[in-house]
Amino acid sequence: MLSNSFAQENSIFDGNIPEITVYKTNATIKLDGVLDEAVWSKCEKFYNYSQYTPTDTVPAMNKSEVFITYDDNNIYVACIAYLKEENLVIPSLRRDYSFRGSDNVTFLFDTFGDKTNAFVFGINPLGVRREALISNGGRNFRDFSFAWDNKWNGDAKIYDDKYITEIAIPFSTLRYNQDTEYWRFNTYRNDTEGNEISTWIKIPNNNILADITFMGRLYWNEGLPKPGSNISIIPFVTTAATRDFEDEHQEGTDRNFAFGGDAKVALTSSLNMDLTANPDFSQVEVDRQVTNLDRFEIFFPERRQFFIENADLFSGFGTRRINPFFSRRIGISTDTTSDETIQNTIHGGVRISGKLNDKLRVGFLNMQTASQEENDLPSFNFGVLAVEQQVFDRSNIAFALINKQAVSASDFGETNDTYNRVAALEYRLATPDNVWAGKLSFQKAFTVADEDKEYAHMAELRYNKRTFNASWFHSIIGNGFDAQVGFVPRRDILQFGPGIGFNIYPKDSEINLINLRFNYQTFYQLGDDNESILDGFQNIENSFESEFELRWNSGMELQFNSRYNQLILLEDFDPTRIQEDDVFLAAGNEYKNFLFSMEFNSDRRKDYRVRFEPLYGTFFSGKRYGFDTNLEFRVQPYLNIGLRINYNHIDINDEFEVADLWLIGPRIDVSFSKKLFLTSFIQYNNQIDNLSTNTRLQWRFAPVSDFFLVYSDNYLLEEGSQFTSRNRGIVAKFTYWLNI
Numbered sequence: 001m002l003s004n005s006f007a008q009e010n011s012i013f014d015g016n017i018p019e020i021t022v023y024k025t026n027a028t029i030k031l032d033g034v035l036d037e038a039v040w041s042k043c044e045k046f047y048n049y050s051q052y053t054p055t056d057t058v059p060a061m062n063k064s065e066v067f068i069t070y071d072d073n074n075i076y077v078a079c080i081a082y083l084k085e086e087n088l089v090i091p092s093l094r095r096d097y098s099f100r101g102s103d104n105v106t107f108l109f110d111t112f113g114d115k116t117n118a119f120v121f122g123i124n125p126l127g128v129r130r131e132a133l134i135s136n137g138g139r140n141f142r143d144f145s146f147a148w149d150n151k152w153n154g155d156a157k158i159y160d161d162k163y164i165t166e167i168a169i170p171f172s173t174l175r176y177n178q179d180t181e182y183w184r185f186n187t188y189r190n191d192t193e194g195n196e197i198s199t200w201i202k203i204p205n206n207n208i209l210a211d212i213t214f215m216g217r218l219y220w221n222e223g224l225p226k227p228g229s230n231i232s233i234i235p236f237v238t239t240a241a242t243r244d245f246e247d248e249h250q251e252g253t254d255r256n257f258a259f260g261g262d263a264k265v266a267l268t269s270s271l272n273m274d275l276t277a278n279p280d281f282s283q284v285e286v287d288r289q290v291t292n293l294d295r296f297e298i299f300f301p302e303r304r305q306f307f308i309e310n311a312d313l314f315s316g317f318g319t320r321r322i323n324p325f326f327s328r329r330i331g332i333s334t335d336t337t338s339d340e341t342i343q344n345t346i347h348g349g350v351r352i353s354g355k356l357n358d359k360l361r362v363g364f365l366n367m368q369t370a371s372q373e374e375n376d377l378p379s380f381n382f383g384v385l386a387v388e389q390q391v392f393d394r395s396n397i398a399f400a401l402i403n404k405q406a407v408s409a410s411d412f413g414e415t416n417d418t419y420n421r422v423a424a425l426e427y428r429l430a431t432p433d434n435v436w437a438g439k440l441s442f443q444k445a446f447t448v449a450d451e452d453k454e455y456a457h458m459a460e461l462r463y464n465k466r467t468f469n470a471s472w473f474h475s476i477i478g479n480g481f482d483a484q485v486g487f488v489p490r491r492d493i494l495q496f497g498p499g500i501g502f503n504i505y506p507k508d509s510e511i512n513l514i515n516l517r518f519n520y521q522t523f524y525q526l527g528d529d530n531e532s533i534l535d536g537f538q539n540i541e542n543s544f545e546s547e548f549e550l551r552w553n554s555g556m557e558l559q560f561n562s563r564y565n566q567l568i569l570l571e572d573f574d575p576t577r578i579q580e581d582d583v584f585l586a587a588g589n590e591y592k593n594f595l596f597s598m599e600f601n602s603d604r605r606k607d608y609r610v611r612f613e614p615l616y617g618t619f620f621s622g623k624r625y626g627f628d629t630n631l632e633f634r635v636q637p638y639l640n641i642g643l644r645i646n647y648n649h650i651d652i653n654d655e656f657e658v659a660d661l662w663l664i665g666p667r668i669d670v671s672f673s674k675k676l677f678l679t680s681f682i683q684y685n686n687q688i689d690n691l692s693t694n695t696r697l698q699w700r701f702a703p704v705s706d707f708f709l710v711y712s713d714n715y716l717l718e719e720g721s722q723f724t725s726r727n728r729g730i731v732a733k734f735t736y737w738l739n740i
Contacts, residue, residue: 018201018216020044020185025069029076033127033157033164035067040078043067046187049198054512054553055505056205060198064105064189068218072225074168079105081125081189082162088125089192089605090637093671095700096130096146099209101604103192105165108134110184110212111176112270112358115394115430117312118184118212119174120144125163126637127155128674135312137394137430138210139437142320147308151703151737172230172739175270175354180224184215192605195555205513206466206503213394213434230266231740234704235259238280242729260348262306271354271362276306279346281331282731283708286694289683291646291663293575296489302327310353313363313386317400317424318441322458322475324422325402326487330367330382333375344377345370359390371407376415379407382485394430399423404485420484421446429461437462445481453478453528456488471499479528492529493540497521515549525570532570533588541567557601563617565593575620576650576659577687583655591620608633622652626661640669661687675700689718690726704737 027039046066051058063082070076081103088103099106099122106122120132131150136143154167176183188199188209203214237259244250260278267273287300299320302311307327315325333344349367356362363386371379383405388398404420406412426441438461445454458475474496481491497520504514523541525534534540543566549559569591572584585591595617602610611630618624626648634640646663663685670678680695697709710733714726 019182019219020046020068020216021219021221022068022070024220024222025071025076027071029069029166029168031153031155031166031168033155033166035078035080035164035166039069040067043069046200049189049200050202052188052197052199052203052205052209054195054551056202057505060189060191061194061196062191062198064187064198066105066107066187066200070220074170075174076166076168077107077121078164078166079187079189080162080164081105081191083191083193084161085193086158086160087193088158088163090124090126090128091634092640092669093126093128093637093674094669094677095128095674096132097124097128099130099190100197103163103190104130105189106187107167108186108188108212108215109174110215111174111180112355113180113182113184114358114390115184115212115215116390116396117310120210121152121154121167121169123154123156123165123167125156125158125165126674127165128637129154129167133309134210134212135310136316136428138208138212139430141208141210143312144210145308145311147303147305149305149704151739153703171225171227172266175272176224176227177270177355177358178224178226180358182217182219184212185218186212186215195553195603195605204466206464206469207434211434213430213432227266227269230264232264233261233738233740234263234735235261235738236280236733236735238282238731238733240282240729240731242727243725244727245725246727267352268354271352271356272309274306274309274351274353275348276346276350277348279304279306279348280733282710283696283698283706283733285679285696286681286683286692286712288665289663289685289688289690289692291648291661291685291687292577293648293650295569295571295573295575297487299487300328304331306349306351310351310361310363313353313361313388314365314384314400317398317426318443318456318458319439319460319475320487321490322441322443322456322477322488324400324424324443324456324483324486324488325384326485329485329487331369333369333372333377344372347379349382361388362386368407371412373412376413378409378412378416381405381407393432396428397426398428399425402483402485417448417484419446419448420482422483422486435464437464443481443483445483447480447482449480449482451480451482453526454480454482456481456483467503467505469501469503473497473499476526479526492526492532494524494526495521510552510554511550512553513549513551515547515551517545517547517549519545529570534568534570538568540570541565555601555603555605557599559599561595561597561599563593563595565595567591567593575652576656576661578659578661579656583657585620585652592618593620594618595624607636619650620652622650622656624648624650638671642667642669663687684717686717689716691715691717691723702736706733706735708733708735 025039049060049064065080067078104124108118110118118134122130133145133148150173152169156165186201201214201216239257241253241255243253263275265273281304284303331346347368351365353363365384367382369380383403386400388396390396402422406418409418422445424443429438440459443456456477460473462471476494477491479492499519501517521543525538525540527536545563547561551557569587571587574584597615599613609632613628616625628646631643644665648661650659665683668680677698683692692714695711699707710731713728716724716726
């Protein structure tokens with residue numbers, strides 16, 4: 001077994017993969033940040049960290065030492081993080097803090113050694129914890145999910161020249177194969193003293209930090225314990241009082257009491273079944289509103305816990321804008337009278353996901369929603385089957401079948417299809433050295449209408465080296481590709497575009513990175529949309545983007561962006577969304593838009609932080625200018641105050657009313673302790689004449705067990721409304737995690 005004795009750095013590409021033997025213990029370990037148990041002195045330790053930022057060519061400035069041991073129930077990890085001065089940044093006591101905004105250490109476990117998925121556990125100097133899941137090899141930031149929550153423990157202690165953390169992760173929290181020879185592992189630290197991120201296994205900073213290509217190995221000297229029965233029951237009860245003032249049929253406040261719950265059952269050590277009955281997501285943080293100047297539907301990420309674990313199995317197909325399965329389609333529907341999005345009750349569901357063997361992952365999801373007679377909507381059953389087979393070193397082949405099926409559809413009108421199905425097949429490329437990555441995807445819809453060209457195809461290829469990167473992307477989406485459970489905002493198009501980028505690393509300079517990026521995209525209408533004003537195959541849109549970015553050692557960033565966009569409108573369009581019905585840009589006209597912006601980000605280690613982005617340009621034969629800014633202030637670790645202001649001035653022509661669009665969102669986060677938190681979020685959006693408030697009190701009275709009190713209110717602000725309340729509600733929710 002190789003020891004961890006590298007002079008400067010640990011790299012998986014220097015001919016040796018660093019390996020550590022983890023020794024089993026019978027000792028009782030107290031999680032207190034003291035390390036006075038004898039077992040710690042017997043462990044092989046991880047050290048010789050390398051910088052990831054500000055530069056990836058030198059060792060870490062401050063030393064870190066990590067120790068791992070285990071018993072029949074838990075993995076124990078300790079870290080000594082040395083300091084020159086006790087000047088730590090700890091913005092909050094809230095769980096799932098931001099990694100880059102706080103001193104902390106993080107540990108990553110790839111328990112199957114598949115270089116695809118990993119569990120993430122982090123802890124800061126005050127013992128505040130965070131956990132996450134990495135999917136798709138951690139190739140981009142969307143592969144890192146904080147919404148996952150599970151049981152584990154830890155604490156920390158601050159000394160004059162260091163802080164020490166200790167954590168215990170139950171084997172029942174993880175998924176693994178008992179007979180596996182080793183786990184892949186890495187650890188990294190954010191050290192605000194020198195604005196430094198350092199890692200045990202060297203990660204070139206042209207790769208993101210979550211990239212699990214770069215990991216060492218943990219060998220277990222007595223093997224892993226046999227996973228026992230692992231069943232968790234998470235019941236909940238809620239009580240709510242709500243009033244919709246825009247519903248003329250509601251005469252007073254609705255009061256209701258509900259209960260339900262989730263269950264987690266380990267079918268095997270690597271295959272898990274999740275069950276939910278009458279799920280309630282009232283405690284989930286509200287979406288942040290946006291000023292919508294786009295012609296297409298806006299994407300909002302999934303935040304509901306039930307859909308998070310192994311989510312990449314189901315939703316990792318295609319791209320964000322050609323995705324055959326988008327879990328947020330479950331539990332929402334469309335009001336057939338107003339065409340607005342409304343909630344749809346979910347009766348329950350089941351999800352089975354995990355590994356059948358070291359290279360084969362499977363997933364099955366089935367959810368049942370309620371009917372809505374008032375909107376002529378039947379009950380729907382949503383089913384997804386996904387299979388992923390690893391090939392070569394890090395690549396895989398995946399298949400998915402998505403089904404939306406109406407139940408007792410004959411009892412309702414014909415406004416909804418009785419079924420909608422999509423099959424997807426794709427190959428995902430990732431070379432061992434992470435230089436080449438890409439995806440080749442084919443998708444086919446099966447619909448009641450049985451239209452022509454019910455298919456979609458996309459391909460992308462990325463080349464990534466330290467100083468140069470390049471990409472190619474193309475897609476074709478047939479007009480008949482109706483993926484009702486997916487996210488596909490555009491159809492009847494052919495799109496392609498290359499991109500190139502350059503990284504420059506100045507030496508002996510306060511600037512540590514200069515980044516240049518150029519992207520080109522073009523769209524063609526296929527000509528199969530019978531409602532289109534254009535005939536046949538035609539070029540309908542071209543865009544060119546350039547980015548110039550500077551990063552300083554202090555963490556300050558400055559970026560200049562320009563975007564040129566030439567397009568032909570295929571539908572009548574009001575980009576401001578505030579005009580009268582007869583005022584719009586007519587379909588068939590061609591427009592040329594140019595937008596220039598500059599973004600500044602200040603040093604996030606300070607008690608105050610500023611992000612400011614002014615913009616100016618032409619906009620549909622008119623002009624547009626404005627700014628987007630975030631202001632943050634903290635009194636660590638108890639109080640964080642943030643304010644986002646987005647302003648757009650749009651002046652198109654004499655027919656259009658000049659639009660001054662404001663989106664203002666103050667936010668207050670209070671950490672009374674590690675268990676009690678208050679968040680208040682206000683959003684003012686004059687584009688939709690709405691002022692909304694959302695206040696959430698959370699008390700974590702036991703591990704993964706909470707009491708929530710949530711108050712929300714929406715006010716109508718249009719002229720003459722006199723600050724009228726649209727809807728209002730208060731919800732109390734109690735959840736408790738039981739291990740059986």
